[in-house]
Amino acid sequence: MTKIMNKLPTFITERLILREVTEADAPSYEKNFVDYEVISQLTAAVPWPYPEGGVLDYLRTQIFPHQGKDRWVWAIFLKENPEEAIGCIDLWREAKPENRGFWLGRKYWGRGIMTEAVEPVMDYAFNVLGFEKIILANAVGNERSRRIKEKNGAYLLRTEPAKFVNPTYTEHEIWELTKEQWELRRKNENAQ
Numbered sequence: 001m002t003k004i005m006n007k008l009p010t011f012i013t014e015r016l017i018l019r020e021v022t023e024a025d026a027p028s029y030e031k032n033f034v035d036y037e038v039i040s041q042l043t044a045a046v047p048w049p050y051p052e053g054g055v056l057d058y059l060r061t062q063i064f065p066h067q068g069k070d071r072w073v074w075a076i077f078l079k080e081n082p083e084e085a086i087g088c089i090d091l092w093r094e095a096k097p098e099n100r101g102f103w104l105g106r107k108y109w110g111r112g113i114m115t116e117a118v119e120p121v122m123d124y125a126f127n128v129l130g131f132e133k134i135i136l137a138n139a140v141g142n143e144r145s146r147r148i149k150e151k152n153g154a155y156l157l158r159t160e161p162a163k164f165v166n167p168t169y170t171e172h173e174i175w176e177l178t179k180e181q182w183e184l185r186r187k188n189e190n191a192q
């Protein structure tokens with residue numbers, strides 16, 4: 001029997017399991033992702049209405065060929081339900097303009113889940129993948145996403161025009177998080 005090696009490490013946090021996204025995750029990914037409340041906050045490059053079967057197609061064409069090479073995509077699971085992908089977090093080497101993206105199913109918002117999920121991913125980005133800085137972006141008006149950047153210790157660089165699925169969003173904020181800032185934040189937290 002051929003054993004398929006994972007390309008990405010699995011992270012276990014207090015409440016979560018983050019492991020590389022696979023084809024088997026497509027149904028739960030679709031269930032939690034295909035929701036205007038989630039997709040409307042994303043760049044206008046994401047189609048809406050979202051096509052049927054679009055998640056599997058996206059995973060096969062945009063993710064799997066790049067996984068562990070220039071893109072790293074983890075599905076997020078609650079420990080109590082390790083079969084259901086409730087969100088995703090990903091990194092990409094080339095900033096466009098950002099290097100990190102994330103989404104979470106609506107019913108899981110506001111419980112600190114993404115705040116918890118970004119921790120091991122940022123550690124991995126800086127300590128294993130060798131990023132010296134990570135560029136982050138969010139629509140002006142996406143307060144939840146903005147708050148995570150603030151909590152990460154990122155600096156706001158600029159605001160500029162951008163298009164989102166929700167056409168009332170017309171600008172995005174660009175942030176920078178350096179390895180140094182990330183380590184400093186850690187040190188300060190440990191000192192408390």
Ligand SMILES: CC(C)(COP(=O)(O)OP(=O)(O)OC[C@H]1O[C@@H](n2cnc3c(N)ncnc32)[C@H](O)[C@@H]1OP(=O)(O)O)[C@@H](O)C(=O)NCCC(=O)NCCS
Nearest residue numbers: 038041103104109110111112113114115138143144145147
């Ligand atoms: C952005 C997203 C991933 C956040 O995930 P989450 O698990 O709900 O986030 P958390 O609970 O870890 O943190 C959200 C923070 O925003 C705060 N927040 C929530 N609603 C808010 C609001 N309306 N105004 C201001 N702050 C708000 C929370 O209080 C929390 O901050 P705190 O820890 O200081 O209290 C989730 O809302 C999502 O998937 N949205 C749709 C997709 C998306 O926006 N992706 C990002 C594109 S840039």
